Amino acid sequence: MTEFGFIEKIRDMFASIPAGDFEGIGDDCAVLPINDDEALLFTADALCEGVHFLCDATTAFEIGAKSAAVNLSDIAAMGARPIATLLSLSLPQNAIGEWAEEFMRGYRSVSERYGVTLAGGDTTCSKSEIYISVTAIGRAKLSHIKRRSAAQVGDTIMVGGTLGESAIGLRDILAGNYSTAAAHTHRNPTAQILEGEWLGQQECVHAMMDLSDGLASDLQHILDLSHVGAIIDTERIPAADTDTRNAVCGGEDYKLLFTVEADAAEALACRFKEQFGYDIHAIGTITANALHSIVWHENGEPVTHDDWGGFLHF
Amino acid sequence: MTEFGFIEKIRDMFASIPAGDFEGIGDDCAVLPINDDEALLFTADALCEGVHFLCDATTAFEIGAKSAAVNLSDIAAMGARPIATLLSLSLPQNAIGEWAEEFMRGYRSVSERYGVTLAGGDTTCSKSEIYISVTAIGRAKLSHIKRRSAAQVGDTIMVGGTLGESAIGLRDILAGNYSTAAAHTHRNPTAQILEGEWLGQQECVHAMMDLSDGLASDLQHILDLSHVGAIIDTERIPAADTDTRNAVCGGEDYKLLFTVEADAAEALACRFKEQFGYDIHAIGTITANALHSIVWHENGEPVTHDDWGGFLHF
Numbered sequence: 001m002t003e004f005g006f007i008e009k010i011r012d013m014f015a016s017i018p019a020g021d022f023e024g025i026g027d028d029c030a031v032l033p034i035n036d037d038e039a040l041l042f043t044a045d046a047l048c049e050g051v052h053f054l055c056d057a058t059t060a061f062e063i064g065a066k067s068a069a070v071n072l073s074d075i076a077a078m079g080a081r082p083i084a085t086l087l088s089l090s091l092p093q094n095a096i097g098e099w100a101e102e103f104m105r106g107y108r109s110v111s112e113r114y115g116v117t118l119a120g121g122d123t124t125c126s127k128s129e130i131y132i133s134v135t136a137i138g139r140a141k142l143s144h145i146k147r148r149s150a151a152q153v154g155d156t157i158m159v160g161g162t163l164g165e166s167a168i169g170l171r172d173i174l175a176g177n178y179s180t181a182a183a184h185t186h187r188n189p190t191a192q193i194l195e196g197e198w199l200g201q202q203e204c205v206h207a208m209m210d211l212s213d214g215l216a217s218d219l220q221h222i223l224d225l226s227h228v229g230a231i232i233d234t235e236r237i238p239a240a241d242t243d244t245r246n247a248v249c250g251g252e253d254y255k256l257l258f259t260v261e262a263d264a265a266e267a268l269a270c271r272f273k274e275q276f277g278y279d280i281h282a283i284g285t286i287t288a289n290a291l292h293s294i295v296w297h298e299n300g301e302p303v304t305h306d307d308w309g310g311f312l313h314f
Numbered sequence: 315m316t317e318f319g320f321i322e323k324i325r326d327m328f329a330s331i332p333a334g335d336f337e338g339i340g341d342d343c344a345v346l347p348i349n350d351d352e353a354l355l356f357t358a359d360a361l362c363e364g365v366h367f368l369c370d371a372t373t374a375f376e377i378g379a380k381s382a383a384v385n386l387s388d389i390a391a392m393g394a395r396p397i398a399t400l401l402s403l404s405l406p407q408n409a410i411g412e413w414a415e416e417f418m419r420g421y422r423s424v425s426e427r428y429g430v431t432l433a434g435g436d437t438t439c440s441k442s443e444i445y446i447s448v449t450a451i452g453r454a455k456l457s458h459i460k461r462r463s464a465a466q467v468g469d470t471i472m473v474g475g476t477l478g479e480s481a482i483g484l485r486d487i488l489a490g491n492y493s494t495a496a497a498h499t500h501r502n503p504t505a506q507i508l509e510g511e512w513l514g515q516q517e518c519v520h521a522m523m524d525l526s527d528g529l530a531s532d533l534q535h536i537l538d539l540s541h542v543g544a545i546i547d548t549e550r551i552p553a554a555d556t557d558t559r560n561a562v563c564g565g566e567d568y569k570l571l572f573t574v575e576a577d578a579a580e581a582l583a584c585r586f587k588e589q590f591g592y593d594i595h596a597i598g599t600i601t602a603n604a605l606h607s608i609v610w611h612e613n614g615e616p617v618t619h620d621d622w623g624g625f626l627h628f
Contacts, residue, residue: 013422019431020397030433034348046402050441083334088360088447108327117333119344127364133402133447
């Protein structure tokens with residue numbers, strides 16, 4: 001069974017329990033409206049030693065910072081402002097003490113940068129590995145929330161920055177090259193937190209999510225939930241190196257992926273650059289497509305890339 | 315460093331980040347008022363294979379049910395109604411499939427009983443052990459929330475049921491006796507979810523929490539935060555066996571511990587029994603005590619029990 005198969009099964013099992021005021025389950029975050037104007041958003045993510053990080057290759061500070069960043073990224077990916085996290089930290093004996101404190105300093109650095117309080121959590125022993133689980137809470141005006149299901153035919157598909165560097169960094173780390181620039185980026189992802197909240201306020205932005213499993217896999221979620229297709233001009237993908245496959249299939253870039261009203265895309269890119277000092281990139285178009293599939297183009301012509309799947313956690 | 319020492323250190327590190335509207339950090343739950351009348355409550359807890367449970371001694375269904383129950387218990391312990399959970403599940407290869415599905419059936423059974431939706435979460439691989447982290451979300455009227463800091467001098471101290479059976483069950487399990495009644499109770503704790511919400515509505519109830527680390531350890535949190543002391547009449551403790559130490563020091567009973575206006579305690583016990591069909595028990599009195607300590611009494615006379623410490627996770 002794949003990760004997504006299991007998630008589907010869980011969704012079916014719990015479908016008969018009323019969701020109360022919750023909506024958006026299955027998006028980056030669950031959404032709970034708290035009045036006519038505002039909602040809280042919730043997301044949870046786990047990191048396991050030996051699967052998501054190697055203690056030899058990454059400092060405790062970096063793991064702490066990344067644990068916070070990737071969760072805040074999910075909040076920002078819906079156009080919301082992160083306000084709090086809860087942290088469950090399970091530590092084997094050898095990580096209690098210095099490692100744990102360094103981890104917390106990293107976690108704190110990201111929390112402080114975005115003014116996010118630590119609202120609770122749990123610390124326990126574990127038998128052999130470090131295990132980290134973070135729940136992030138965000139807040140947004142209901143009208144600012146960007147859902148995966150909101151892409152519209154004709155929208156321009158945009159990404160918030162260069163893709164694939166994290167995948168190259170992971171490859172370097174697995175080969176024992178811990179000190180490359182890409183390896184550093186992999187260990188220290190810069191989530192687009194302020195950018196996500198800003199894009200949430202832009203009416204011309206329709207669907208949004210963050211790229212954690214790779215463009216090919218993540219864009220598919222938008223297509224499935226919005227009942228649309230996509231053409232991606234592969235030569236326009238801002239790839240970190242000459243092998244576009246890393247940019248399309250590599251995980252953990254934590255850049256924003258969003259669709260924008262075609263007429264407004266160019267002006268949005270200008271205003272974004274004014275605000276944040278760097279470029280966002282148009283890479284394709286949302287299409288009417290009953291198969292909800294991605295069609296890859298190269299210089300205007302369709303090409304097939306059967307091996308461009310996404311990243312699966314298991 | 316102990317668990318509580320580490321938690322203290324984390325609290326200090328994060329003190330300078332503004333908590334926004336959050337309050338109650340350090341109680342069973344963090345509290346976020348959402349309007350003049352109501353708040354949301356948040357809590358997170360982790361369970362690790364080999365530390366909190368043994369797969370040989372416990373079914374996947376039981377672990378799933380317990381993972382939900384202990385988190386809902388924290389919500390109920392503040393007088394609130396649980397409305398949702400987020401679940402992070404990290405599984406080694408041999409737990410993907412049958413084990414995971416059985417786990418989810420157990421998790422669902424408790425979620426369904428209390429009408430609690432699964433609002434999100436994460437499923438990932440782990441290298442060798444099963445890790446479970448749950449965040450629970452509750453909702454309550456602000457006036458119904460019971461804090462650890464609200465005990466008043468003269469209050470009657472009450473517990474929601476028999477104590478110590480879970481500790482006896484754990485002892486049985488560690489000795490390889492998996493089929494005793496106590497072992498069953500340890501694996502299948504009945505958290506007082508509806509009872510907690512009901513007690514939240516009673517104005518005469520002042521402080522409340524759930525007993526997860528043992529009476530001696532948990533009551534101390536109420537005393538420290540309320541700046542009071544306590545006299546406990548040990549012969550009135552509803553102990554599951556003749557060794558009171560299990561009832562006082564044993565963890566994971568998940569019974570409610572609360573303080574009640576002395577005049578109202580007897581009537582409250584009657585109304586509780588009418589509502590739920592079983593007894594709550596008065597075991598002592600909140601006192602003015604500058605040391606915030608517990609004084610153990612036996613037949614009206616103070617006795618010392620230097621070895622009655624609580625349960626520490628590390």
